[in-house]
Structures are given as structure tokens and as C-alpha cells.
Amino acid sequence: xxxxxxxxxxxxxxxMCKEDRDGGTEAKRSSVDMPSRTGSTETRFCAHxxxxxxxxxxxxxxxxxxxxxxxxxxxxxxxxxxxNPANPTEVDDTRQAMQIYMEPGLTPTVVxxxxxxxxxxxxxxxxxxxxxxxxxxxxxxxxxxxxxxPDVQPYSVTNASACIDLLMNIYKHNRxxxxxxxxxxxxxxxxxxxxxxxxxxxxHNV
Numbered sequence: 001x002x003x004x005x006x007x008x009x010x011x012x013x014x015x016m017c018k019e020d021r022d023g024g025t026e027a028k029r030s031s032v033d034m035p036s037r038t039g040s041t042e043t044r045f046c047a048h049x050x051x052x053x054x055x056x057x058x059x060x061x062x063x064x065x066x067x068x069x070x071x072x073x074x075x076x077x078x079x080x081x082x083x084n085p086a087n088p089t090e091v092d093d094t095r096q097a098m099q100i101y102m103e104p105g106l107t108p109t110v111v112x113x114x115x116x117x118x119x120x121x122x123x124x125x126x127x128x129x130x131x132x133x134x135x136x137x138x139x140x141x142x143x144x145x146x147x148x149x150p151d152v153q154p155y156s157v158t159n160a161s162a163c164i165d166l167l168m169n170i171y172k173h174n175r176x177x178x179x180x181x182x183x184x185x186x187x188x189x190x191x192x193x194x195x196x197x198x199x200x201x202x203x204h205n206v
Contacts, residue, residue, distance in 0.1 A: 042067060045071050046071075054077065055077065055078050055079075056068065056077055056079040056080070057079075057080045057082065058079055058080065058081050058082065058083075059083045061130075061131065065081075069098075072098040073098055078098050078100065079098055079099055080102065081100065081101050081102065082102045083102075083103060083131075084101070084105065084106065084131075106135055106184070107135060107138045107142060111139060111142045111143060114139075115146055115148045115150075118180070120150055120180045122151040122152075122153070123150055123151070123152050123180050123181070123182060124155060124167075124170060124179065124182070125153065125182045125184065126154075126156075126157055126163055126167075126181055126182065126185065127154065127157070127185060128157055128185040128186065128189065129184075132154075132184045135184065136152070136154055160188075160189040160192040163185065163189065163193045164192075164193055167179070167193070
């Protein structure tokens with residue numbers, strides 16, 4: 001009987017946990033730089049899947065998503081994605097059967113808010129990770145397909161303080177206009193930013 005194995009992976013490392021005959025577990029780690037070494041990712045995945053991995057649990061970069069999904073589809077190994085690297089609806093339907101996303105895609109919600117609910121003409125998209133790039137691209141593409149092209153202006157920040165300073169600077173140069181911003185940043189940072197903006201009477205238009 002083959003031993004059951006579970007493959008866990010994040011953006012830089014691949015972890016394999018396997019059950020031994022006594023019911024205990026043995027963990028192994030293989031270093032894989034997924035964003036830049038696609039060949040290494042494929043080699044590691046082939047080795048682990050060939051050895052009998054039954055499930056992939058992934059926290060991955062958008063650049064590695066296609067590689068993971070291709071192998072999951074070809075081998076019929078379920079992949080559980082715990083972060084949100086891309087909009088799942090944009091992935092080929094034939095590969096969706098083996099995908100489980102623990103976080104919902106953001107693109108449909110953002111598009112619905114910008115286009116259908118508020119009809120914003122200008123949006124400041126503030127992000128703190130390169131993972132935001134595919135989401136920004138998907139939002140642009142989806143809005144373009146709907147023949148609605150608001151001015152989406154992306155800004156990168158490193159922390160909550162930088163985000164607050166950015167919003168205050170945008171507000172200062174756009175007095176009299178409503179400032180519409182999307183915060184694609186960590187929840188703790190977002191809460192800090194929102195509390196600071198709400199507590200600042202002069203920035204009530206943000």
C-alpha cells in the first residue's frame with residue numbers, strides 16, 4: 001500500500017508531510033523559489049506528485065499559479081489555495097474542478113462597486129504587495145470589456161503611515177473633490193488607515 005502524502009507549498013518553499021506506517025508524520029522541506037525559478041517548481045512538483053502526494057495546499061505568487069493549476073489538473077490532485085493570487089473565474093474552466101480557494105476573488109466585487117454601484121470616474125488603487133499587479137490588470141480588463149474606463153491610478157505603499165500620508169497628499173491636491181480609494185493592503189494596515197482618515201475631520205471627502 002502506498003503511503004499517503006500531503007504537499008504544502010508557499011511562495012518560496014515546498015513542504016511535504018507523509019504518514020509513516022506507525023501513524024506518525026515525517027515532514028520534509030524542499031526549497032523552491034517559485035516566482036523566478038519555474039523550472040525548479042516543475043521539477044519539485046513532479047517528484048512529489050510522482051511519489052504519491054494526494055493534495056496540494058498552496059500560498060503562492062501569481063506567477064506560479066498556472067504551474068500549480070496545470071499539475072493539479074493533469075494529475076487530478078486537488079489544490080487548496082489559502083491566499084488570493086488571482087481571480088478564480090479568470091482561470092480556464094477545465095482546470096477549476098481541482099481548485100479550492102479559501103479567499104474569494106476581489107475583481108468582481110471591485111468592478112461591481114466601481115462600475116455598477118457608484119460609477120466612480122477616478123479611483124486610487126493603493127497596494128503593498130506585488131500580488132496586487134494581476135488584480136489591477138484584471139480590474140482594468142474587466143472594466144474595459146464593459147466599455148467603462150475610469151481612471152484607475154495605482155500607488156504602492158510600504159506601511160500604514162505611508163498610506164495615510166499618501167491619502168492626505170492626494171486630498172490636499174484635490175480639495176473640493178471626493179477621493180475614492182481602494183486599499184489592497186493587509187487588514188491590520190487597512191484598519192489603521194481607515195481609523196486615521198475617519199478621525200481626521202479635514203479629510204471627510206476621502
